[in-house]
Amino acid sequence: MERRKFIKNSALASLTIPFMFKNYSYAAITEPLFNLKRSVEDKVLVLICLNGGNDGLNTVIPMDAYANLYKQRTNIILPENKLIPITTKNAFHPAMTGMANLLQKGKLSVIQNVGYPTQNRSHFRSTDIWTSGSLEQTITTGWLGRNFENDFPGFPDGFPNETYKDPFAISMGYEVSATCQGVLGNFSHTVNNPNDALNVSLSTAVNDGSYYGSHMEFLSTIIAQTNKYGTRVLEAAKKGKNLSQKYDIKNQIARQLKYVAQMISGGLKTNVYVVNVSGFDTHDSQVLESDTTLGNHANLLQSVSDAIEAFQDDLNLLGLDKRVAGMTFSEFGRQIASNASFGTDHGDAAPLFLFGSCLETPIYGSNPVISDQITHQDGVPMEIDFRDVYASILKDWFEVSPIDIQKMFAHEIKFHRIIGGCTLRMDEVAEDGTLTLLYPNPISITATLRFVTANEFVKVSVYSLLGQEQQNMYEGMLTQEVHKLPLDFSDLPAGNYVLRIQKNSGEEKVNFVKLNA
Amino acid sequence: MSLETYSGVWDEQVASHLLRRTMFGPTFQQIKYATQQGMETIIDELLILPASNLPLVVSDKEAVVSQGQTWVDSPFPVSNPQETQNARNESLAGWVFQNISNESLSIHEKMTLFWQNHFAVEESNDARATYYYYKLLRDNALGNFKDLVKKITINPSMLQFLNGNSNTKNSPNENYSRELLELFSIGKGEQVGEGDYTNYTESDIKEGAKILTGWRIDGVQSSISTKVNATFIASKHDTTTKNLSSRLGNKVVVNGNENEYANYIDILFETDHAAQFICKKLYRWFVNYAITPVVQLNVIDPMVQLLRMHNYELKPVIKALLSSSHFYAITNRGTIIKNPIELVFSMLNSTGSKISYTTPINYDFYSQLGGICAVMGMNYFRPPNVGGWPAYYQAPNYTRLWINSSYVNLRFLISSVLTLTDKFTSKVDKTKSWQIDLIAFIQGLSSPSDPVQLIDDLALVFCPKGLTQDAKTKLRFILTNGLPDFEWTVQYDEYVKNPSDISMKKALMTRVGLTLDSLFKLPEFQTI
Numbered sequence A: 001m002e003r004r005k006f007i008k009n010s011a012l013a014s015l016t017i018p019f020m021f022k023n024y025s026y027a028a029i030t031e032p033l034f035n036l037k038r039s040v041e042d043k044v045l046v047l048i049c050l051n052g053g054n055d056g057l058n059t060v061i062p063m064d065a066y067a068n069l070y071k072q073r074t075n076i077i078l079p080e081n082k083l084i085p086i087t088t089k090n091a092f093h094p095a096m097t098g099m100a101n102l103l104q105k106g107k108l109s110v111i112q113n114v115g116y117p118t119q120n121r122s123h124f125r126s127t128d129i130w131t132s133g134s135l136e137q138t139i140t141t142g143w144l145g146r147n148f149e150n151d152f153p154g155f156p157d158g159f160p161n162e163t164y165k166d167p168f169a170i171s172m173g174y175e176v177s178a179t180c181q182g183v184l185g186n187f188s189h190t191v192n193n194p195n196d197a198l199n200v201s202l203s204t205a206v207n208d209g210s211y212y213g214s215h216m217e218f219l220s221t222i223i224a225q226t227n228k229y230g231t232r233v234l235e236a237a238k239k240g241k242n243l244s245q246k247y248d249i250k251n252q253i254a255r256q257l258k259y260v261a262q263m264i265s266g267g268l269k270t271n272v273y274v275v276n277v278s279g280f281d282t283h284d285s286q287v288l289e290s291d292t293t294l295g296n297h298a299n300l301l302q303s304v305s306d307a308i309e310a311f312q313d314d315l316n317l318l319g320l321d322k323r324v325a326g327m328t329f330s331e332f333g334r335q336i337a338s339n340a341s342f343g344t345d346h347g348d349a350a351p352l353f354l355f356g357s358c359l360e361t362p363i364y365g366s367n368p369v370i371s372d373q374i375t376h377q378d379g380v381p382m383e384i385d386f387r388d389v390y391a392s393i394l395k396d397w398f399e400v401s402p403i404d405i406q407k408m409f410a411h412e413i414k415f416h417r418i419i420g421g422c423t424l425r426m427d428e429v430a431e432d433g434t435l436t437l438l439y440p441n442p443i444s445i446t447a448t449l450r451f452v453t454a455n456e457f458v459k460v461s462v463y464s465l466l467g468q469e470q471q472n473m474y475e476g477m478l479t480q481e482v483h484k485l486p487l488d489f490s491d492l493p494a495g496n497y498v499l500r501i502q503k504n505s506g507e508e509k510v511n512f513v514k515l516n517a
Numbered sequence B: 001m002s003l004e005t006y007s008g009v010w011d012e013q014v015a016s017h018l019l020r021r022t023m024f025g026p027t028f029q030q031i032k033y034a035t036q037q038g039m040e041t042i043i044d045e046l047l048i049l050p051a052s053n054l055p056l057v058v059s060d061k062e063a064v065v066s067q068g069q070t071w072v073d074s075p076f077p078v079s080n081p082q083e084t085q086n087a088r089n090e091s092l093a094g095w096v097f098q099n100i101s102n103e104s105l106s107i108h109e110k111m112t113l114f115w116q117n118h119f120a121v122e123e124s125n126d127a128r129a130t131y132y133y134y135k136l137l138r139d140n141a142l143g144n145f146k147d148l149v150k151k152i153t154i155n156p157s158m159l160q161f162l163n164g165n166s167n168t169k170n171s172p173n174e175n176y177s178r179e180l181l182e183l184f185s186i187g188k189g190e191q192v193g194e195g196d197y198t199n200y201t202e203s204d205i206k207e208g209a210k211i212l213t214g215w216r217i218d219g220v221q222s223s224i225s226t227k228v229n230a231t232f233i234a235s236k237h238d239t240t241t242k243n244l245s246s247r248l249g250n251k252v253v254v255n256g257n258e259n260e261y262a263n264y265i266d267i268l269f270e271t272d273h274a275a276q277f278i279c280k281k282l283y284r285w286f287v288n289y290a291i292t293p294v295v296q297l298n299v300i301d302p303m304v305q306l307l308r309m310h311n312y313e314l315k316p317v318i319k320a321l322l323s324s325s326h327f328y329a330i331t332n333r334g335t336i337i338k339n340p341i342e343l344v345f346s347m348l349n350s351t352g353s354k355i356s357y358t359t360p361i362n363y364d365f366y367s368q369l370g371g372i373c374a375v376m377g378m379n380y381f382r383p384p385n386v387g388g389w390p391a392y393y394q395a396p397n398y399t400r401l402w403i404n405s406s407y408v409n410l411r412f413l414i415s416s417v418l419t420l421t422d423k424f425t426s427k428v429d430k431t432k433s434w435q436i437d438l439i440a441f442i443q444g445l446s447s448p449s450d451p452v453q454l455i456d457d458l459a460l461v462f463c464p465k466g467l468t469q470d471a472k473t474k475l476r477f478i479l480t481n482g483l484p485d486f487e488w489t490v491q492y493d494e495y496v497k498n499p500s501d502i503s504m505k506k507a508l509m510t511r512v513g514l515t516l517d518s519l520f521k522l523p524e525f526q527t528i
Helices: A002-009 A026-035 A038-042 A063-072 A097-104 A123-132 A143-151 A211-226 A228-239 A252-265 A296-318 A386-396 A402-408 B012-022 B028-037 B039-046 B081-101 B108-118 B127-139 B145-153 B156-161 B175-184 B202-211 B257-268 B273-286 B293-309 B314-322 B340-350 B361-375 B398-402 B405-420 B438-443 B451-462 B469-480 B485-497 B502-520
Strands: A044-050 A060-062 A090-092 A108-115 A169-172 A188-191 A272-277 A324-329 A350-356 A437-439 A446-453 A456-464 A469-478 A481-488 A495-503 A508-514 B215-218 B229-232
Touching: A044 A252, A044 A296, A060 A063, A090 A097, A097 A108, A097 A296, A097 A350, A108 A386, A123 B485, A123 B502, A143 A386, A143 A402, A169 A252, A188 A228, A211 B405, A228 A252, A252 A272, A252 A296, A272 A296, A296 A324, A296 A350, A324 A386, A386 A402, A437 A508, A446 A456, A446 A495, A446 A508, A469 A481, B012 B028, B012 B039, B012 B314, B012 B451, B028 B039, B028 B451, B039 B314, B081 B108, B081 B127, B081 B340, B081 B361, B108 B127, B108 B273, B127 B145, B127 B156, B145 B175, B145 B257, B145 B273, B156 B215, B156 B229, B175 B202, B202 B257, B273 B293, B273 B314, B293 B314, B340 B361, B340 B405, B340 B451, B361 B405, B405 B502, B438 B502, B451 B469, B451 B485, B451 B502, B469 B485, B469 B502, B485 B502
Parallel strands: A044 A272, A044 A324, A169 A188, A169 A272
Antiparallel strands: A060 A090, A108 A350, A324 A350, A437 A446, A446 A481, A456 A469, A456 A495, A495 A508, B215 B229
């Protein structure tokens, strides 16, 4: 996200990026180049809000506590033999075959027992807490909104503009997302259907030939024309595509995620997509009395699970999977003990899911401890603060500096290593101890080369696997430090290549894949 | 031929139509009340003009009068009067919009804006003159049209604005004379010959200018005079006999000195032209822009007869119009697109939200709201020209002129700021911010704990023809965040039991704010 700030503040904004450094002395542009994080700019976070409070204990079942769970929620417990084991100590709800598949492939993570101190069991208050990322009732901005606000104070004044044509965030449906609320404007733009993106109003008024009807038509038309972001979304929708056959269009979440993939593949520069799913408020009939693996909750989990699996499949096929990560969240979990209506009441912490190709671990955090006594009204205690999950995503996915992140949250942040596995964290060295890194890789158009030099002459060039030089990327004197060179690969045909860094202090080679742009 | 009185069903839909047209933003309670009272009673109540208050000093740049007092009859300081003038203008800006915000169940504010559009002047360089000009409009909002034209003619602000002040026998200035005929009284008819506008001719403008000579103003930014005065200077007056054209009955106006202008205006009001002109304007303001031959025959002509019968008293005509079956016809609902002031103050007034701070902070917020209206195309203090805002005369678009892409962006922005944030901040005291009182608003609805009823009430208050079931369902989904309806009920009832629970209140505010923001961005909401 920081690239935008750079362009906004820099005279270089008017220049095209490819090869501009050939004509400039490196020293003059070394500062701004360090802020030029094309890969970060391209990163996308998809938020799936499970509204109502998801019953975590019937979603990710702690098998070491199964016997005690059975005592506490006998009427809704899922039979052990129907569960999908994912580790020796954890299992998924039987409806979650899609997410189980993803987890096995390393494309899904469970973050256990996420919540916050002193749980508020009011839907609306707890939703406010989760969307604002703050326990302070006076905070009216959203956690993502604050991050955008850092880069674009004054929004929406002056947006969209020539540099930032696309919505910063898209909220699927008719309602802007509170997660993206800025100081004055909300950074999320609503899209109900990207193929009809100009139309964002929930109005159903028609022109019936009356004066009023003609006003309705006129107003709707102008409102649609006003929707400059809508025009961009529509363009992206036209260019975009879906490749997965796994979407079930009868599944509303799948439909919305399909739209999201279509917009991303269409080249929209939007960083955040928000999808809302309702129905998790399962006070009664959470399960069927006759078969606890069926019922409302099972249907919901299956919808979410199938949809995420299809979406991830689509991203893989589109070659977008390393750019996109997803997270589910819900305002609270539900109580450990079930009620007599085959349901559960508002509780405390619950697991949340991350999905994508750049995750760190299948299960993060320990299983909840469940008492062998029925403990009315008890929820699962919080282990991981949701704000730390947010902070870790901002740091390791969007590469926001830890200092800036801390400013966005009231508590002292503890970062968790849960995401970002495709690239090095900004404050870490590679596993093998070297700093050299080309990211992203595979490359669609641009990438960044991170490497260290002495005070020396350096040449960076692309070679074929057969050792023939294809393209010279950079030549010049560099000072002794860590550099992040933005490189433009748009002229390179798709294929496998070697990036060769020639310097006196030791030559380095990085293999990379260039995708069809 | 007369205006047929409405005798159909008197329900909330019908009553709310009356209130939306006669007020900036009726509340739900006012709609209920109007429904209970019945049409005749409520129209009588709407036609009562409440007493007006005075603009107060709010800036320390005011050099003569202390804070919290009124300055309207106070001289200017000897040195640097412009600073005080600026301070007084600031006060006027706050005062004008505070009046609109504080409207009672009365047509007063809507009529005052009608006259500000009709007798469109720019603010004077002496705020006292501006104030007394507005006061004239306020005091005569439902008065006698002919008298008002006479009073306006020698009003210091108007004399200043249209150069009556420099209209002398040796150097006549036709500016006011022309606008008096064209825009303020009888209106310009079709041009049927050179200099012949059917209702009057160029020579009448020339003769009229002579009639109006001799009026001067004094006391502008004076450190002695307590007000700006209009005085008649006989030596500057053209005492010759003026001959009006055949369009004005070949009337001869003999010298009448300081009464001559009034004699002239009496002549102008002898035919139906003035009545036709003002009745059409009233019709466009209150009913619909389209004046078809049928409307002309069945509505305008009867209004004209009534106005003449009552010797230009406006109240009987407006009462007849608001009582007519034509006014309530379903085809005349939602036919007017809100002007920016109607837009902003429908958000405030219909939610019962007033700026809750005392002077000077309240004036600051009100003047900021006025500033927002100005960027949306309606600067109260500077109508675009002497004809007022084009939305009320320019065919074929009329009130559609309030809508374009930039204005829509601003309309949406002000909605979001007032419903979703607490960042509308006082310039006087940056620690003070304000937003719509979302919770008090829903508490005033019929059954706020019932989300279905709540959305029905919103549609009634804000949408002239209601909303479809589909749109209501979508709004309800936003209100409840997609939860089952009972969860809203539980949350709301919990808050009612613990009103001091601020976090609970804020959480409800989020939901109501998102719902209102969506509603305020609907095409339906843009109309009255």
